[in-house]
Each structure stands twice: as structure tokens, then as C-alpha cells.
Amino acid sequence: MNSRRAVGSLFASPWILTFLIFWLFPLLYSLYLGFTDYRLLRPSFHWVGFQNFAALFSDSAFTEALKNTFYFVLGTIPVTTIVALLVALLVEKQFAGRTIFRSGYFMPSITSMVVIALIFTNLYSRGGYIHILAQILGLGPPENGFLLSNKTALMAIMAMDIWMSVGYYMLLFLAGLKSIPEELYEAAVVAGAGRTRQFFSITLPLLKPVALFIVVINTIKSFQIFTEIFVMTGGKSGTSTAVYFIYETGLSRFEFGYASAAAYILFLIIAVFSLAQFGLFQQRSLQ
Amino acid sequence: MKIIKYLILSSILIVMIFPLLWMFRVSFSPGDLGMDLISLFSTGFTLKSYLDIFGSGQMAVYLLNSILVGIVVTLGNILFCFMVGYAFSRYRFIGQKFWFYSVIFVLMIPAHIIIIPLYLIVYKAGIYDTYWALILPFLVNPIGIFLVKQYIDGLPSSMEEAARIDGAGELTIIARVVMPLCKPALAVLAIQSFMTNWNSFIFPFILTSSESVRTLPVGLALYQGHQAIDWPHLMAGSTLAVVPILIVFLFFQRQIVSGVTAGAIKQ
Numbered sequence: 001m002n003s004r005r006a007v008g009s010l011f012a013s014p015w016i017l018t019f020l021i022f023w024l025f026p027l028l029y030s031l032y033l034g035f036t037d038y039r040l041l042r043p044s045f046h047w048v049g050f051q052n053f054a055a056l057f058s059d060s061a062f063t064e065a066l067k068n069t070f071y072f073v074l075g076t077i078p079v080t081t082i083v084a085l086l087v088a089l090l091v092e093k094q095f096a097g098r099t100i101f102r103s104g105y106f107m108p109s110i111t112s113m114v115v116i117a118l119i120f121t122n123l124y125s126r127g128g129y130i131h132i133l134a135q136i137l138g139l140g141p142p143e144n145g146f147l148l149s150n151k152t153a154l155m156a157i158m159a160m161d162i163w164m165s166v167g168y169y170m171l172l173f174l175a176g177l178k179s180i181p182e183e184l185y186e187a188a189v190v191a192g193a194g195r196t197r198q199f200f201s202i203t204l205p206l207l208k209p210v211a212l213f214i215v216v217i218n219t220i221k222s223f224q225i226f227t228e229i230f231v232m233t234g235g236k237s238g239t240s241t242a243v244y245f246i247y248e249t250g251l252s253r254f255e256f257g258y259a260s261a262a263a264y265i266l267f268l269i270i271a272v273f274s275l276a277q278f279g280l281f282q283q284r285s286l287q
Numbered sequence: 288m289k290i291i292k293y294l295i296l297s298s299i300l301i302v303m304i305f306p307l308l309w310m311f312r313v314s315f316s317p318g319d320l321g322m323d324l325i326s327l328f329s330t331g332f333t334l335k336s337y338l339d340i341f342g343s344g345q346m347a348v349y350l351l352n353s354i355l356v357g358i359v360v361t362l363g364n365i366l367f368c369f370m371v372g373y374a375f376s377r378y379r380f381i382g383q384k385f386w387f388y389s390v391i392f393v394l395m396i397p398a399h400i401i402i403i404p405l406y407l408i409v410y411k412a413g414i415y416d417t418y419w420a421l422i423l424p425f426l427v428n429p430i431g432i433f434l435v436k437q438y439i440d441g442l443p444s445s446m447e448e449a450a451r452i453d454g455a456g457e458l459t460i461i462a463r464v465v466m467p468l469c470k471p472a473l474a475v476l477a478i479q480s481f482m483t484n485w486n487s488f489i490f491p492f493i494l495t496s497s498e499s500v501r502t503l504p505v506g507l508a509l510y511q512g513h514q515a516i517d518w519p520h521l522m523a524g525s526t527l528a529v530v531p532i533l534i535v536f537l538f539f540q541r542q543i544v545s546g547v548t549a550g551a552i553k554q
Contacts, residue, residue: 004378004379005378005379005380005381006380007374007378007457008374008378008379008380008383009374009380009381010374011370011371011373011374011378012370012371012374012375012378012380012383012386014367014370014371014426014427015367015371015386015389015390015427015429015432016386018424018426018427019386019389019390019393021408022405022408022423022424023389023393023401024389025404025408026401026404026405026408027396027401027404029404029407029408030400030401030403030404033403033404087299090292090295090296090299091296095292097293097296100300101296101299101300103536103540104300104303104304105299105300105303107303107304107307107533107536108303108304108306108307110482110486110532110533110536110543111307111486111529111532112485112486112488112503112504112507112525112528112529112532113486113488113504114486114488114504114505114507114508114528115310115504115507115525115528115529116306117508118507118508118521118522118525119306119307119309119310119522119525120306122309122313122516122518123306123309127322129309129324132322132323163302163303166303167303168547171544171547171548172547172548175544175548220395220397223397224397224398224399224400226399226489227488227489227508230492230508231508243399243400243402246399246400246402246403247402247493250402250403250406251402251403251406251493256403256407259403260403260404263400263401263402263403264400266397266400267396267397267400270396270397270400271396274395274396274397277395278391278395281391281395
């Protein structure tokens, strides 16, 4: 049976190599770098202890980026989740044209983030359709467009992100709705429960696992927001985020040590949510 | 009641697809559109932006790079994720549990936090700014492994046993028995890895610098900096980035949906 063991390891080796070279090593390497003053063109670098971490928390560019990231996460996730649920309920039951609506709503989710960011850069700019619409509605949008003003830039990007991801989470909610046994509703009807009562006593409680899953994966994803910031504002107008900060210090100013320390702080924050996801995962596989 | 429902559904539909229709429309316009909705219709149509792109522009290079990298990575994912998923499902080997947990671990950690060390590794390995940098780190992906393993776990092993008793070798069993049975899972995997790779931005962006190996999303994102934004050309390039995905979507809706929901719902 030894040869079967060898074959098993051989077949698994592409992953083992990828994991070691492109995941485990980078993770340990950047932990190490976080404690050094390594930067480009410096021939030697030194262990500096927690100096980078201490410096980060008094670096207003970093705290600002972290604050924006939290703002983004807390602002988008509740809205995305609730809107996705409402839309899922709207297109759940069979009706003429259902597929068209479902597909149409899902379309932004499979479109390239860069492309969407470019489109909205135009729509949000002065004279762009969203800017004009806001003027017609008397909302008093910033004169030079939404993305050049500190007051509106981050909010505008958040709105775009909600628009983009609603369809994706709608699909997850639809799968959750489908997994609720029809008999439960039939029993509820027999017991004399109305539509509202059915929704709050059956649908909502049974959707809790899916909703939890959605919130966790969306949180992990949103903490890493980068592309839309890079394309739409370049981190200006008060829209810098944690990953944007890591990119800018690490790969534009080449302060590898300092950027690695920042990356680890973000990693620790997200780890809480990753652990929650792992908990959910284990719960499911135990069922 | 019914009319109200359709009214709501259609309004949402317009909000969801208007930006994409706008992109499509601008890509055919000779210049920037006016500020009113009427100009959506009154502005002329021309293929100039597309002809420019295919004639001389860098955009054609980006497009070809995206296609090349997308195909190689997708084929790699099909082959390697199948191999690894099969090993996890049907073999017992040393450290198996540990390696499987490493798959789950990578699935859950935020990929963007390793951009600095990945850049340094790729740089020191001498593959920075080459196709290798866009391909090697992405040839196996944890979602694909997970998908295949779950699928093979659900298959009865009796057919493999029967083939083994008939004297079939390991590779014959894999090629003739297991792989054909896995087709549905591999289709989901192929579509998902192609779409993810096609739309990917941050990794191709940080791992390359010259235009000759740039992929389409990176090219589009950096196009802005070149000059005052030329929207018809930019939107023609964007349309080229979106159309393949839409075609895949039209033909493989079922696979895409099951790929999206695979992790969320216990089947």
C-alpha cells in the first residue's frame, strides 16, 4: 500500500508546492519583514522590533485609511445584505420573465471591477448622468462631481459597490430560500398563519445561516477593497483604504518593512472574521 | 398588483444594467456624449474605436494577453485541481489532514495582504514582468480543489473498484472512469477560474510593469493616465473585457450559479 501513499502525495504535490511557495512563505516572510526597516535600495536592513507598528498608529495616513476601511465595511454590508434579501424575495416565485430579471440583476457581479469603476468614474463626474440626475432632483451634488469632493467620494464608491454586489448575494439568498422545505409553509397555512407570520416565523429564521455566511464573506472581501479606489480616486478625496495604503507604501514608495507591518495589522483584524467563517464551515460539515 | 410588481422589477433592472448599456453605447460613438439622455440616441454610431484598437492600439496586445493567460490558467486549474482533489478524496497519504486544512486556510485568509512578499518572491525568482508571474502562482486554486474533492466524495467508488479488479491501471481509471464522472464539477471549476482570472486586477497589476505582458483590466485601469480620458476608446476596450464574460454567462448560467452557491449551501 506504500505505493498508493506515494501516488497520493504525488497527486497532491501541485497544491503542496503552491501552498508552501506562494502562501505560507509569503505570510511568514512578511511577518518577518514587518519587524525590519527593509526598503528598496537599502543594502542592509535591521530588526527594529515593534517600531513599525508603533509608527503606524501615529501615522495619520494609516489611521485614516483604516478608518475609511471600517466606514466602508460598516456602511455597505448591512445595506447590501438587506437589499439582496428583498430583491431575492421579489424574484423567488415563478413568474413570466423571471430569468431575465434574475440574470439582469446578477450581471454587474460578473463584470470586471476595473470596467465598472471606469464607467462610474464618468457617471459620477461633473456632467455625468448620475451627477446630472442629482442636480435635477435638487440634491445639490458637489460642483466638480462626486469623486473630487471629500464629502462624497467614499460614499459614492460605497453606493457603487452595493449596486455591484447585490445580485451576487441575491443568488445566495435564492439558494437559501430554495432549501427551505415547502412542507413548513403548508403546515403554517394549515395552522392559519398569514404571509407576514410565515415570513417572520419560517423564512427569516431559516435564512439565518445563509445570511450569516453572506455577512462574513462580504466582510472579508470588503476589508480588502482596493481596485475601485485605485481606478476612481487614486486614494485621494479621503478615500484611501488599508490595502491602498499597503500598496502605496509598499509598492509605490517601496517601504517593504513598513507596508508589511500594516498588512499584518489588517490581517489580524480580518482574522476574526476568517475564524467566524471557519466556525460556520465546521458547523456545516458536521451536519 | 401584478403591474406594480413588474414596474418595481423593471425599475431595478434599468438601474442594474444602465451603466453597462451606457458603456456599450459610448464605445460606438464618435466622441463624448452630450449631457442629456437624448444624446444616447442622437449621437452617431461608428466602429472607429474598435478599428483603432485592433489596428494599432496597445489594447489589442492586452486583449491577447488576457486570452492567453486566461486559457493557460484555466487549463492548469482543471488539471491540477482535479489531481489534488482526487488525491484528497481517494488516497491516504502522509500529512493529508494538514494539507487539506491548508486549502481551507487559504480559502479564508485575505489574499491582498500578501501583495508585498509575493511581489518580492516573484521579483527574486526572476519572473517579475513575465507571463510566468501571471500564471505560476495561480495554477492551482483552493476553491477548485475543494469543489472537486466534495464532488468525488459524493461519487460511489464501486466503479473504480470494478475497473481495478479488471486490471486497469491507476491512470486508466482516472482518465476513463473518474474524470468523465467529474465533468459537471470540472465545468463549474473551469468557468469560475476563467472568469476570476479574466477580471483579476491587483495581482497582474503588481506583478508586471511593461505593456507587452499587461492584461486587459490592468491596461484599462492604467489607460486613464495616458492623456485626457478618451471615453469612446476606453469604453470599447471595456466592452471587449465584458463581452467574453457575458457570452460565458449566457451559455453556462447553471454552472455559474452552482459555482456561486457551492460554498454557501449544504447540497
